[in-house]
Amino acid sequence: xxxxxxxxxxxxxxxxxxxxxxxxxxxxxxxxxxxxxxxxxxxxxxxxxxxxxxxxxxxxxxxxxxxxxxxxxxxxxxxxxxxxxxxxxxxxxxxxxxxxxxxxxxx
Numbered sequence: 001x002x003x004x005x006x007x008x009x010x011x012x013x014x015x016x017x018x019x020x021x022x023x024x025x026x027x028x029x030x031x032x033x034x035x036x037x038x039x040x041x042x043x044x045x046x047x048x049x050x051x052x053x054x055x056x057x058x059x060x061x062x063x064x065x066x067x068x069x070x071x072x073x074x075x076x077x078x079x080x081x082x083x084x085x086x087x088x089x090x091x092x093x094x095x096x097x098x099x100x101x102x103x104x105x106x107x
Contacts, residue, residue, distance in 0.1 A: 002064050002065055003064075004062055004063055004064060005063050005064060005065055006063070007030065007032065007039040007057070007060070007063055008034050008037075009065075010027055010030050010042070010063060010068060011027065011030075012026075012027055012028060012029065012030075013026050013027060014026060014027040014066050014067060014068055015066060015067045015068070016042070016044045016055075016067075016068045016069075016070065017067060017068070017069050017070070018069075018070055018072055018073050018074050018076075018077055019061065019069070019070060019071050019072060019073050020073040020074060022073065022074040024044060024046060024070065024072075024074065024077050025044045025045050025046035025047060025050075025052075025053075026044070026045055027042055027043075027044060027045075027068060028042075028043040028044060028045040028052045029042070029043040029052075030042055031043065031054075032057075039057045039060075040056070040057055041054055041055050041056040041057045041059075041060070042054075042055045042057075042060070042068065043055075044077075046077075053077065053080040053081075054080065054081075055070060055072075055077075055080065059071055059072055
């Protein structure tokens with residue numbers, strides 16, 4: 001097995017595997033704040049016709065290049081609620097004075 005990697009390199013489309021070896025789906029979105037090194041969890045897409053599930057970071061057992069392993073088996077993953085709210089992952093900026101004004105004339 002390859003060496004573990006940081007949560008910061010996880011990309012959309014990586015495989016997500018359960019503790020029992022079952023293929024649970026793929027990473028849809030990584031939730032966290034890379035600047036503060038806070039990993040909240042993952043949105044995992046179990047398939048085309050199924051809604052993604054939020055997996056809190058505490059349930060991530062290991063991360064390898066292209067693969068995330070959970071400490072949940074397939075049954076436990078299926079019981080994760082679609083409605084569990086994920087913590088916000090947007091970067092909050094107090095100072096936005098450097099952003100262009102949409103109403104200002106172009107220079």
